[in-house]
Amino acid sequence: MKLRFQTKLFLYLAIFNTAIFITQGVWQYTRLNDKLYKDTAIRTHKEAEYIAQLSALKRDILNRDTTAIKRLLSPLAASSDASFIVVGDAHAKHLYHSRDEKLIGTPLVGNDNARVLEGYQITTVRHGTLGMSLRSKVPVLYQGRVIGIVSVGYLKSYLNDASAQNIVHISLSLLLLLCCLYLFSWCFTRHIKKQIFFLEPREIGVLVRQQKAMMEAMYEGVIVIDDCGRIQLINRAAKVWLNLPQKNRLLRGKPITSVIHPITFFEPQVMLNQDTHDEVAVFNKLTVIANRVRIMLENKLQGWVISFRDSNDISSLNDQLSQVKSHINDLRIVRHEYRNQLSTLTGLLSLGHVDEALSFIQAQSQHTQQVLDFISTRFCSPLICGLLLGKYSRACEKGIILLFDAGCWLKTMPESLSDSEFISVIGNVLDNAIEATLRAPSPQMPIEILIRQNAEEILIEVADQGIGIADSLKSTLFEPGITSKTEGDHGLGLHLISTYIKRVGGVIEVTDNVPNGTIFSLYIPASTVGLSEEKCNAV
The missing domain is CATH 3.30.565.10 (Histidine kinase-like ATPase, C-terminal domain)
Known part of the structure; x- marks a missing residue:
């Protein structure tokens, strides 16, 4: 089934715009997701660093007072949106866990504690006790030596929920923009269709070829100019009569006054005043019989069509007709006069x-x-x-x-x-x-x-x-x-x-x-x- 031009144009625009928006959505989601992980990593690191610097925490770690550590960190854990806060001793064993007290005394998991006990701060994504998480680990220092570890982290599920919210927001925004774009595309295709008089491209192509064949078949010279006097179309007969050897594409766009002299026939004020028919003019030293008609579209001037032919053709035909009529009249006059004269002579001779x-x-x-x-x-x-x-x-x-x-x-x-x-x-x-x-x-x-x-x-x-x-x-x-x-x-x-x-x-x-x-x-x-x-x- 053949689709109409308007439908095909709308589908092309819709598919193209959809592809652009999907690409834009994926790129936006990736960028926001990366930003989420970076921001979360910075936040966990700062929070872990803050906790590790608490003097009370250092004292309680040295005393291995888990109750005091719990009393100190529970308010912080309650006010923080972190998934967990963990404190370990110098042997990487739990002294505090905000989510599960049963883990106290058990080893810290993740295989990333050794570097922390050496005095380094790290941020990693590892599988811990509660599952896959993004966490920052900071050593607790006392008099230049590491006495413990503070770990603050967010579960991967929490980050995925945040990413899902981003996806929803991005999708809704893109969907709204896409709907607006679809509406614009439909209105735009209708406007284009109206501008081409609701014709299909194939019909336009046929009309153009028909116009070209018709122009070349015409014996009269035809020139089409726009409202600024620039040549838009010229046929072969016009080029021959005006002695213009250039190709049509070289003449297109040139001012008519630069091609035809003198320019009296093409003076703007004269052309705007009225159309003209069968006007005798001189184009490039050739006397022609010319017509000039305005092209109007929606009551706006678009240009003019000028047609002309060599006046010698009309003069020759007129001369031939005039000569025939003159011969007929002369013969009739001579016949009439001589009949009268012969009648007079006959009468005189009959009377002697x-x-x-x-x-x-x-x-x-x-x-x-x-x-x-x-x-x-x-x-x-x-x-x-x-x-x-x-x-x-x-x-x-x-x-x-x-x-x-x-x-x-x-x-x-x-x-x-x-x-x-x-x-x-x-x-x-x-x-x-x-x-x-x-x-x-x-x-x-x-x-x-x-x-x-x-x-x-x-x-x-x-x-x-x-x-x-x-x-x-x-x-x-x-x-x-x-x-x-x-x-x-x-x-x-x-x-x-x-x-x-x-x-x-x-x-x-x-x-x-x-x-x-x-x-x-x-x-x-x-x-x-x-x-x-x-x-x-x-x-």
């Missing part, structure tokens, strides 16, 4: 108005060519040209005019932003302007666009005369999920714009247009890399 049909064709071709020539000569990047032509066609299809300022000029792409990020910035600003204009009362006013580059910065300015931005939204306009739109999946476009621009040290200004609408002004530092002349000519 050939000259009017030719004029219509020339007007359409001339307008389209003018826009194409302007964009291709003012913007050197094929990506920018394609984006602007697509947005122009979309706006025309919705009945909105895009007016390009005559001062538009862009011959180089910003080095600090990738091509996809720069296109995302322009595209999102234009989409917001188109949406705002569509929601305004008819007729829709034109949208003005200025994209200009100088030695210090790139200016992107889009002015619409749409519905404008409510004052209540201006303070939170660039936070994720904030939008004035009522339909569709919105709320991320302006957040992405803000993230990209602020990351490179740029500035965003949002002002009200006159008489209505909004003007978005974006200033991007002009740290750029020029396109090749061949690519410019290709456009």
Whole structure:
């Protein structure tokens, strides 16, 4: 039968503590027993020495007056707790025995009298007349010669009774302490069990292995830190993306700020304020989409879980989806426009108005060519040209005019932003302007666009005369999920714009247009890399 962890831990503690207490009890009993014999030996020796120095006793021994000796020592024997007091003559024969008067005249037993008659004091454990005893023998001296022996002793049975009392006291004390320790052990095991959520060690081991396998199987980078910002857990994906070759045991316990730079995402005040989801951040020069969630246990902060993935993965997927949607919209717009134009041409030709049909064709071709020539000569990047032509066609299809300022000029792409990020910035600003204009009362006013580059910065300015931005939204306009739109999946476009621009040290200004609408002004530092002349000519 398998025992529960709590039961096994309690039994181990109980057995261990019992063994310690038994050992302690034996040692204590041995020490007290030795002390009892030593104290008893000292006491018997002092008492025997005192009696041997009595002048009356010396006189009575010389006179062999046993009656006088009895009268002298009986009060002492009655007041003493010694088992016996014996007085012998110079021939080691009894002159007095406190327990048995019949022994008077008989030899002293124990085979230890010879040294005493030589003048030595001894303490021995011997078998005497009354049995095994601890006794001290002192010679009685008179004028430098031994005239007798005084023996004071305690029977072994008396000492055993005293030792038994010690055993009882020690046992009761140890038993009480052991019971208290058992109670403490049981409470302690319950506390330990509670701390591990009432799981068995094997279950904990399985959970740890499952957690490790799950962490390694995750495509996202995951880092767990404690409430002091020290790394507790990091998976393989996080190490690969952050370029951390160290082993996990070397990273464990290190401050997160010593491993990841910059540390804005991990500032204590920022982390304590709120959790965050899908925040664009930079970890070791890698742009990531990061999440940060607090770990709480019994309403106390234990740390945070940070998960992240390379923003390029999301950007690539977003770009692919955007390109597909853009192609679909462009094809639909082109199809719709050409159907209208073909219908017009068919009607004119059916009515025999050939000259009017030719004029219509020339007007359409001339307008389209003018826009194409302007964009291709003012913007050197094929990506920018394609984006602007697509947005122009979309706006025309919705009945909105895009007016390009005559001062538009862009011959180089910003080095600090990738091509996809720069296109995302322009595209999102234009989409917001188109949406705002569509929601305004008819007729829709034109949208003005200025994209200009100088030695210090790139200016992107889009002015619409749409519905404008409510004052209540201006303070939170660039936070994720904030939008004035009522339909569709919105709320991320302006957040992405803000993230990209602020990351490179740029500035965003949002002002009200006159008489209505909004003007978005974006200033991007002009740290750029020029396109090749061949690519410019290709456009």
